[in-house]
Amino acid sequence: MIDLQELLSPFTETYERKLEGIAKNLVLNHNLNVHSWEHTQRVVHYIKAIVPNLVRQNSEPDSEDIRYLKRNAVAAGFFHDVGREIDSCDKGIHAILSEKIFLEKAAPLLEDYDIASIAYAIRYHSDKYSPDGKKPVMQNYYPPAEIDIRVAEALCDADRLDLIRLELYPVILPEFLNTDCAKSFANSPAHKGIYKEIFFSNEYMERFEKEEVEKREALNFSPE
Numbered sequence: 532m533i534d535l536q537e538l539l540s541p542f543t544e545t546y547e548r549k550l551e552g553i554a555k556n557l558v559l560n561h562n563l564n565v566h567s568w569e570h571t572q573r574v575v576h577y578i579k580a581i582v583p584n585l586v587r588q589n590s591e592p593d594s595e596d597i598r599y600l601k602r603n604a605v606a607a608g609f610f611h612d613v614g615r616e617i618d619s620c621d622k623g624i625h626a627i628l629s630e631k632i633f634l635e636k637a638a639p640l641l642e643d644y645d646i647a648s649i650a651y652a653i654r655y656h657s658d659k660y661s662p663d664g665k666k667p668v669m670q671n672y673y674p675p676a677e678i679d680i681r682v683a684e685a686l687c688d689a690d691r692l693d694l695i696r697l698e699l700y701p702v703i704l705p706e707f708l709n710t711d712c713a714k715s716f717a718n719s720p721a722h723k724g725i726y727k728e729i730f731f732s733n734e735y736m737e738r739f740e741k742e743e744v745e746k747r748e749a750l751n752f753s754p755e
Contacts, residue, residue, distance in 0.1 A: 546602060546641075553637055554609035565618040570693055573725070575608040577689035577713075584712040585681040603645045604685040607652040610637060611686055623657050630654040645679055652683035656690055668709050688713035695722065696729045 558568045582601045586594070614628025615621070630653040638646045651674055661671035669680045669687065688708050694700040695718075703717040716722050 547605060549640070550606055550609045550637060554613055557610075557613040557632065557636075558615075561616050563615065563618050565697070566612050566615050569729075570696070571609060571612060573693050574611065574686070574689045575605055577692050578604045578608045578685045581685045581688055581710055581712055582681075584710060585685060599643075599645075600679070600681060600685075603649050603679070604652070604682045606633075606637070606641070606644060607649045607656075607682055607686045608689060610649075611653050611656050611690060623659075626654055626657045645682065647675075647677055648679040648682040651678050652686045655683060656686050666707055668707065670709070684709035692717060692722065696726050 554571065555568055558566075558571055579601060582604050583597050586597045586600060610629055610633040612625060612629060613632050614630075615625035616628075617625075630650050633653055634646070634650055638644075638650075655667075655672065658667040661667050662673075663671060665671040667687070669684050672680070672683075674680055674683075688710050691703060691707060692713060695703055703722075705714040705717060708714050708717060
């Protein structure tokens with residue numbers, strides 16, 4: 532099993548740098564704090580550590596199947612929040628917008644990528660429940676046959692591992708994670724150690740919730 536502490540390897544692949552640049556500009560334009568560019572970076576690093584555990588056990592660490600899955604999952608990680616305009620809960624609106632932005636701004640530039648699986652992962656990464664009302668783990672989803680569900684598994688677990696930055700989530704519940712490696716890493720000293728200087732209190736979040744409600748009321752906006 533790949534050690535999830537291997538999180539800080541530098542970006543070296545050209546495709547990553549292109550996607551990183553596009554996504555970074557989009558995320559920074561929203562000037563968010565809780566869902567900042569740093570959050571996206573941590574999600575991508577988690578994805579890189581999770582992916583090798585989703586490929587058959589006899590694969591070499593740098594095998595083509597691992598590289599292909601990683602490039603797709605990393606693309607999903609970079610773009611999963613590009614449509615998010617507020618830090619507070621938007622009931623999944625940002626996931627739909629992020630998928631749309633990915634398909635419009637990134638997908639046309641990509642070759643040898645699984646566009647459908649990336650888009651699927653982005654769309655469903657922030658679900659509170661699966662379509663049939665169960666926990667939002669991918670075993671409770673029934674995607675079309677052409678979708679590689681592992682892309683969504685990697686993104687969802689990576690995004691949920693980063694929830695620990697919020698006081699609201701002092702513990703990451705393993706039943707909301709897809710992969711064994713993420714379940715093993717969640718809440719460990721190594722996991723919590725990443726967040727010694729990254730912490731958003733309940734008071735901080737309550738202030739943002741209030742500000743976002745006021746913004747919605749000013750714009751006569753309803754997330755329903």
